[in-house]
Amino acid sequence: MKVLNQLTDYIQNLKEKDFKKYLTIFLIVTVFLAVGTTYYFYDKNNKLILQIKKLDGLIKQTIKLIKEHKTIKGKEKQLEKLLEKNKDFDIRSFFESFCKEKHITPEPAWDTTTIPLESDKFDEIELTATLKNLTTQKLVEIIQSLNKKEIIYIKEITITNEKNKTITIDITLAAKKYKKGI
Secondary structure (H helix, E strand, O other): OHHHHHHHHHHHOOOHHHHHHHHHHHHHHHHHHHHHHHHHHHHHHHHHHHHHHHHHHHHHHHHHHHHHHHHHHHHHHHHHHHHHHOOOOOHHHHHHHHHHHHOOOEOOOOEEEEEEOOOOOEEEEEEEEEEEEEOHHHHHHHHHHHHHOOOEEEEEEEEEEOOOOOEEEEEEEEEEEEOOOO
């Protein structure tokens, strides 16, 4: 209380000019402190909002990755069941019997290739062949028959119209198989 009385006495004994000068300085310092404090909290608030938005983005990305992982695991289980069901499947034998059944003759250079996949369990077997002198109807029949076979799929197909009103296709069939040693 004594300090407050001394301050009051000091202020009352000041000349008007000195009082205005000290009051102006006090008001300017107060305004600067208020502006500085406001800016500090505003800046801190914006940084926190940015961090929250980044975290929200990371959460959404994580949720998406978890869903993709579950989808991949589900497809992997389906593939395992399919491979168990077709243990003795060989894409070369399948293609030979398919060509006989459909009365088509592939160009002699067809062959299979094993392609390692990122998966720890599976590789992909590709068979690339060229089929010439096909009609549109025969092409549709071939594609429909291949689509009915679950274990094999058309990876790539190029269709070329020939001058004699027939079609030539370059087709890549593929199937998954267990990696060797699994």
